[in-house]
Amino acid sequence: MFNVLTHRVYRHLFFAQVIALIGTGLTTVALALLAHDLVGGQAGVVLGTALAIKMVAYVGIAPLVGAYASRLPRRTLLVSLDLLRAAVVCALPFVTDVWQIYVLIFLLNACSAGFTPVFQATIPDILEDEAQYTQALSLSRLAYDLENLLSPMAAAALLMVMSFDVLFVLNALAFAISASLVISVLLPASQPLEEIPGVWRRISHGLQIYLKTPRLRALLALNLAVSAAGAMQIVNTVVLVRSMLGLGEQEVALAFAAAGGGSMLVALLLPRLLDRLPERPVMLLGGMIMALSLYLGWLGPSFAGLVGLWWLLGAGASMVMTPTGRLLKRSCQPQDRPALFAAQFSLSHCCWLFTYPLAGWLGLNVGMTEAFAMLGTVALTATVLAVLAWPRRDLDTLLHEHFPLTHSHLHYHDEHHQHEHEGWEGAEPHSHPHTHSRQVHRHLFVIDNHHTRWPL
Template sequence: MFAAQVVALAGTGLATVALGLLAFALAGDRAAAVVATALTIKMVAYVGAGPLLTAALVRVPRRAVLVGADAVRALAVAALPWVDQVWHVYVLIAVLQCASAVFTPAFQAVIPELVDDRGYTGALALSRLAYDLEALASPLLAAALLALVPFHGLFALTAVSFAASAALVLTTELPRDTGDPRRAAASWRVFATDPRLRAVVLLDLAAAVVTALVLVDTVVLVRAHLGGTDAGVAVALAFFGAGSMAVAFALGRLVDRFGTRALMVAGPAVLAAGSAVLAAGWVLAPGFAVLAAGWTVLGLGCSLIAAPSGRVLRDAAPEGGLAGVLAARFALSHACFLATYPLAGWAGGLDPAAVFAGAGAAVAVCGAAAALLWRPWTANP
């Protein structure tokens, strides 16, 4: 199952690069608007269609759901090289992302049934590492492949990766299905009644504030404010990923020593402190070293929130309702990005020190509210 996740994520990274090149081939100077629209469609699919499709498919055997989602993703990506209209891209992206919004929660719901409690922490760490490695390695892999094949070939390789993921799932023995439509439908209500899950939403919002800042504004900070190069942008993003990976490598030891709640609540504190120091450093001695150090700390804070969160969702889910809870969290966390991505784009034109300070204040408020909601006595051991 981990191999299935890795190959699928590698293909997704290749498709992200290829999509930008396809948008430029179809729309020229309007390519940025095409990519932005495609990303918006992705978020809408995650927020709106994902939970509905998960609930509708709850009686379908999980192997069929996972393999079917991979098959749909492979077909949608394989069709992208043949399109000649921008609206064709939008339709195929909508199909692709709806399938991804089904696959990811279903995949996450299987993992805790394959391992014990200790193994689950390790599985969450590996899953986080896979996401971080995808963000770091896929652009480099795409650049190497583009020296050998045209960008349309990246879509073909992505389709192959989804087919390989489906084959791995198909040949893996999975636990018996335990889904219940009534439990799946109640999953959203759990987020309103369980203080731990309300706190998780606030923590996801804190992570979304910082992640959007990093992903959207790094290019402006490096190129416009520091006079750096395209390679400098990639290196800065790598520091953010490295901070996240450091937590993933140490997750098991951290959970054993401090517990899930302490780690997750510490995430916004790390983010707020990192943002404050980054703002001060930018005023006193702006430079790439300050940005790289700040991005590393922000990567640490975001991973403290994201990496162990699966344990909380597993503990809070009603019997037979884990897939629904994961789908609801998947939608809610991406709804946060629908708000923070535009804000980060607007903030790109402001003074960086003020932006860092504002981000720090926002995550501090989210973290304080989450800590008040999720008191130690509300957390399971």
């Protein structure tokens, strides 16, 4: 997995990602302490609202940025968003009221909703080799898991020698270092993009590609399974360990670490496994593992049993999330990657926006045993829907028919554009009125402006 770090451009971007993640983890802890300083025992309500605002920013902003990201210089966009995040975090120590937290959290996560999909869509343009790209996906998954494990411990150690306000400053410094690492490399230019008329059509372009592609509709269902399992683990661990099992803070940390440990182990093993198997059986198995783990929680496990269940949840989630980038890369034209990665970012967080409050409400009002069962049913139903939506023979090259069409758009002279010119059209890619005749042919198929429906 670590061989991919010999690629200089990717290495700089990867460490930019890691440093930004560590800084964000410090802010998570500092934000909880800031909320407690402001409202005392109601800090949980403030944090829950901030989490909901974060998800709303992710869901609403990502498609908007994805619609226009290909029209902007990548490096300038990423650096600008990093510096904006640094400025917002620097403002957090000066907060005096709860509403100010909400505004700053929205701004911070609006920038993240722009940064993350563009960053993710840039990696396959840097690592065109499929094996290297798979290694990069696993390494990215490992980075997220390590951040979840190490950032709280790092924050605890720092708080022994400094106030929590300094953690915000360290996060701003992390974003600044991330920006400097992005500046230090040249990123490939965005592919020329066909002009799509209308703001809404531009914003919804990535969503349309996503929802018209069978394997991505299955991915959306699996995202729901991941969010059902993850919400149960994130929202209810402290209640299960402290209130129901009567254990302490160390056991809470161990339970969270178990999910991260399962996810990391799978991330380490997946590159070799995906050399031998397609994504479909691996990801569907991950969905089934998560559903089974939630149903086993119905038995009211001991602490050791809960650790085992959380380990399985983490492993199953990693089996789904790690190969996601490969599916997205396969399912669009290079110029549509920012829009499609933004659609994945937005739709997956829609699932979390649904399951976070559901897990909390079920645990509080129905009971933990019933919460396990009901969220297990959500995960199982989502996985079954993914099985039905994802064709067993998921071929890349498909036979399909084009109907006669006359239109104008930016194009190269590829297999869909073979026509005469009068000399004024200019260099490729260029735009002028042209006619497509009826034809039936077979080639690598993705949804785009020439292929608006998946062939039956």
